[in-house]
Every structure is written in structure tokens, then in C-alpha cells.
Amino acid sequence: MKIEILARPAASVAKLTLSENETITCEVGAMIAMTPGLDVETTSGKKGGGGGMLKGLKRMFAGENFFLNHFTATEPDQTLLLGPTMLGDITRHKLTGGTLIVQGSSWLASDAGIEIDATWQGLGKALFSGESMFWVKCSGAGNVLLSSFGAIYTVDVTEDYVVDTGHIVAFEDTLQFKIAKAGASLIGSFLGGEGLVCRFSGQGKLYCQSHNPPSFGAMLGPKLKAR
Amino acid sequence: MSNLDFEFSQQPDFSLLTVRLQPGQQIFAEPSAMAAMETTIAMRAGLKGGWKKALGRMLGGESLVMNTFTAGDVPGEVMFAPGPPGDMMNYRLKSNSLYLQRGAFLAHAPGVELSGKWGGAKGFFSGQGLVLLKATGSGEIFFNSYGAILEIDVTDEYIVDTGYIVAFEDTLNYKVTALKGLRPAKTIKNFLFGGEGLVCRFSGQGKVWVQTRYVVPLLSWVFPFRPTKKSD
Numbered sequence: 001m002k003i004e005i006l007a008r009p010a011a012s013v014a015k016l017t018l019s020e021n022e023t024i025t026c027e028v029g030a031m032i033a034m035t036p037g038l039d040v041e042t043t044s045g046k047k048g049g050g051g052g053m054l055k056g057l058k059r060m061f062a063g064e065n066f067f068l069n070h071f072t073a074t075e076p077d078q079t080l081l082l083g084p085t086m087l088g089d090i091t092r093h094k095l096t097g098g099t100l101i102v103q104g105s106s107w108l109a110s111d112a113g114i115e116i117d118a119t120w121q122g123l124g125k126a127l128f129s130g131e132s133m134f135w136v137k138c139s140g141a142g143n144v145l146l147s148s149f150g151a152i153y154t155v156d157v158t159e160d161y162v163v164d165t166g167h168i169v170a171f172e173d174t175l176q177f178k179i180a181k182a183g184a185s186l187i188g189s190f191l192g193g194e195g196l197v198c199r200f201s202g203q204g205k206l207y208c209q210s211h212n213p214p215s216f217g218a219m220l221g222p223k224l225k226a227r
Numbered sequence: 228m229s230n231l232d233f234e235f236s237q238q239p240d241f242s243l244l245t246v247r248l249q250p251g252q253q254i255f256a257e258p259s260a261m262a263a264m265e266t267t268i269a270m271r272a273g274l275k276g277g278w279k280k281a282l283g284r285m286l287g288g289e290s291l292v293m294n295t296f297t298a299g300d301v302p303g304e305v306m307f308a309p310g311p312p313g314d315m316m317n318y319r320l321k322s323n324s325l326y327l328q329r330g331a332f333l334a335h336a337p338g339v340e341l342s343g344k345w346g347g348a349k350g351f352f353s354g355q356g357l358v359l360l361k362a363t364g365s366g367e368i369f370f371n372s373y374g375a376i377l378e379i380d381v382t383d384e385y386i387v388d389t390g391y392i393v394a395f396e397d398t399l400n401y402k403v404t405a406l407k408g409l410r411p412a413k414t415i416k417n418f419l420f421g422g423e424g425l426v427c428r429f430s431g432q433g434k435v436w437v438q439t440r441y442v443v444p445l446l447s448w449v450f451p452f453r454p455t456k457k458s459d
Binding site for chain 1: 445
């Protein structure tokens with residue numbers, strides 16, 4: 001599969017070229033355009049029905065779209081354009097057997113070699129910071145496409161590193177993490193607008209985004225009519 | 228048809244169009260598109276082409292009113308910027324037609340005519356269906372997008388989510404249809420904001436321009452951040 005990222009960095013899209021029988025799984029609604037030789041399937045989990053209803057339901061409660069789109073080329077040389085909702089960049093992470101934990105709305109697509117599990121609850125405590133987030137666990141060997149709100153930057157964590165939960169895109173699970181308060185006191189942390197942060201330790205790759213989607217939503221929301 | 232002197236800047240994310248008008252030269256633009264201009268330029272708002280044509284434009288998602296910018300005795304500059312952050316394109320009509328998606332029109336030179344075209348009841352009621360503007364005549368037309376614009380040379384068949392179409396040449400045939408197997412994102416929110424995961428199937432030969440972002444998913448995303456009504 002050939003992967004090109006176009007229109008970087010603010011309005012990035014992924015252009016994928018699939019050989020016959022290759023499959024890509026993406027977030028529903030990510031398809032922008034495609035050639036006609038692609039078969040589309042929507043499932044609640046793995047292609048071919050694996051994962052099933054229960055996993056799908058769990059995923060829904062985790063906040064993710066209940067469904068996944070799978071595009072399979074039925075002819076050689078098929079192209080597919082995928083894009084996220086927010087303005088920002090796209091980056092490709094190649095997995096060779098490890099595990100990558102992806103912030104739910106940053107997971108754009110992954111190829112057939114990647115097992116995705118959105119029921120991972122390791123960072124469930126992030127909910128307490130008022131940011132309803134879910135996380136997707138990607139494992140196996142293949143490509144994962146990550147999208148960010150704003151620019152994306154990589155940090156090679158070798159010691160301790162602190163990131164606001166809203167700025168995390170993805171991280172390798174060789175990193176340990178702890179939800180912590182940003183300041184010395186809990187009240188001070190909230191007054192400072194930082195709420196809870198993620199404190200990483202160990203060694204591994206961490207992807208961060210320059211902008212924080214929940215902050216943007218909190219800025220826009222009050223200007224809109226009450227629902 | 229005189230040549231229009233224009234330039235794009237800040238592409239593709241925050242595109243801006245600057246037009247240098249010669250004395251007496253005109254350009255027509257969507258209301259509120261003008262960002263800045265020299266005082267030698269006269270702006271006139273009006274129902275260009277009479278109310279019937281204006282109504283057609285309104286059906287195509289554009290405003291009834293079209294602003295006319297005319298340079299006086301000396302050359303002058305006028306700058307246009309669209310509402311959303313994104314890209315811009317120009318297309319030179321040579322006695323052919325170009326279809327523009329609802330809201331994509333920015334400005335046009337004299338010699339170009341706009342009329343509304345409606346892609347059929349199905350498209351219309353789905354909210355994200357094809358409500359198109361048809362540009363005909365000869366001259367430069369400018370259109371804009373949310374996100375970047377990608378140009379696709381269709382030689383056989385191509386499928387585009389209806390929300391991402393910016394413009395296409397009339398040499399292409401198009402059909403709005405549901406894509407088998409494709410379930411739309413966020414069903415409940417789609418119900419509120421319209422959109423059924425419809426795609427446009429292009430066939431034939433010609434160019435189609437697609438945008439890399441679409442405002443409706445952003446609206447769906449913002450939706451949960453709205454305040455809740457107090458029950459009293």
C-alpha cells in the first residue's frame with residue numbers, strides 16, 4: 001500500500017493506493033473520494049464480523065463511532081482519499097509488533113495487519129478531567145494513520161514527560177503513564193486551567209498535537225444555542 | 228474578453244485573492260467576500276441579472292445580491308477572502324460550463340453567467356446533496372473551499388462524497404447515489420445536520436475539484452459542547 005500525505009500541514013489528507021485485495025480500515029466518515037474498484041464494508045468491529053456486537057457496543061460507550069469502514073480493492077491500483085474532521089496534520093506510524101495507544105479522535109485509519117481495540121481503559125481516569133476521551137489500542141505489524149488538531153510533533157521520551165491529556169495524539173506502550181495534577185495542589189491545577197495531565201515515564205515515542213480539541217469545543221460551545 | 232490581472236496568496240490554508248483592475252474593468256463577487264480595496268474602486272451592490280437569475284443563485288446556496296467592483300480612472304486593487312479558512316482556484320471558462328457546489332463561488336469576471344441548478348429531490352432533501360451553481364460563458368471564475376483543494380482528472384469513473392465536491396466540469400456525467408456498504412458517520416447527528424452518506428458518481432472525462440475538509444462533520448463535533456437547556 002502506498003501512502004502519501006497531501007496538503008500538509010493544516011488541511012492534510014491521506015492518499016492511499018491499494019493493490020488488489022488490500023484492505024484499509026478507517027473511521028466512518030473519513031472517506032472523501034475514491035476510485036470505483038473498491039468494495040466498502042461497514043462493521044462494528046473487525047472486517048468479516050470478528051469483534052462483533054459486544055465489542056462494538058463497548059466501543060460506542062467509549063465514545064467512538066459504533067462502526068468502522070473497510071475498503072478493499074477489487075481491482076489493481078485503486079486510490080482512496082481519507083481526511084479527518086478537524087483542521088490539522090496527518091502522520092503515519094509504522095508498527096512492527098509493538099502496541100500504540102491512540103487518542104480516539106486521532107485514529108484515522110490502519111491497515112489489515114493492525115488489530116484495533118477501542119475498549120482499552122488504561123487512561124479511563126482521564127474522564128475525571130472533564131474531557132470525555134476514549135483510546136484505541138493498535139497492535140500488530142502495519143501502518144496506522146494518525147490525525148491531529150493543529151500541528152503534530154514527536155517526543156522521544158527518555159525520562160519523565162508531562163502532557164495535558166487534550167494534547168496527546170498517541171504513544172507507544174513501552175511508556176508508563178500516570179494521571180496527575182499539573183500543579184502542586186489539586187485546586188491550583190484546576191484554577192490554572194490545566195486540570196489533569198498525563199505524566200509519562202520510561203522510553204518510547206509520544207505524538208502530541210499543538211491544539212487541544214476539548215478547549216476549542218469549550219470555547220465554541222457556549223456561543224451556540226442550548227440544545 | 229480582457230485579461231484579468233490576479234494573484235493568490237497564502238495558499239492553501241488561508242488563501243486570499245488580489246485582483247488588479249484596469250480603469251473601467253469590473254469583477255463581480257459574492258457579498259462579504261471583499262476583504263480590502265483601494266479607494267479608486269467603486270463597489271455597487273445589486274441584483275445582478277435581475278431577480279429571476281438572483282433567485283437561481285439563491286437556490287444554488289449563494290446570496291441574492293452580487294457585488295460589482297469597478298475601477299475608476301486609475302487602476303486599483305481589491306482583495307477577496309472567503310468565510311472559511313481554505314484554498315482557492317480560478318477556472319477560465321471558454322464557452323463551456325462549470326458546476327460549483329453550494330457556497331463555493333467567490334467571484335467572476337464579466338462574460339460569466341451564473342444560474343442555479345438543483346441536483347434532484349433526493350440530493351436536495353438530504354441536506355448535503357448537490358445544490359449546484361452553473362457557470363457558463365467565457366471568462367475567469369474563482370471558487371473557494373474549506374481545507375485544501377485537490378484536482379482530480381477523471382478519465383473513467385470516480386466517486387466523491389457529496390460534501391467534499393467543490394466544482395466539476397460539465398463534460399462529466401454525475402449521479403448522486405448511496406454507496407453500497409458505506410454507513411454514514413454518527414447517524415444521530417447526521418439526522419440533525421442532514422447528510423446520509425451520499426456520494427456522487429462521476430463518469431466520462433473531465434476535472435473535479437475536491438476539498439480536504441467539510442464543515443458538517445465539524446458542526447457534529449461541536450454539537451456536544453453546546454450548553455444544555457435548563458428545565459424550569
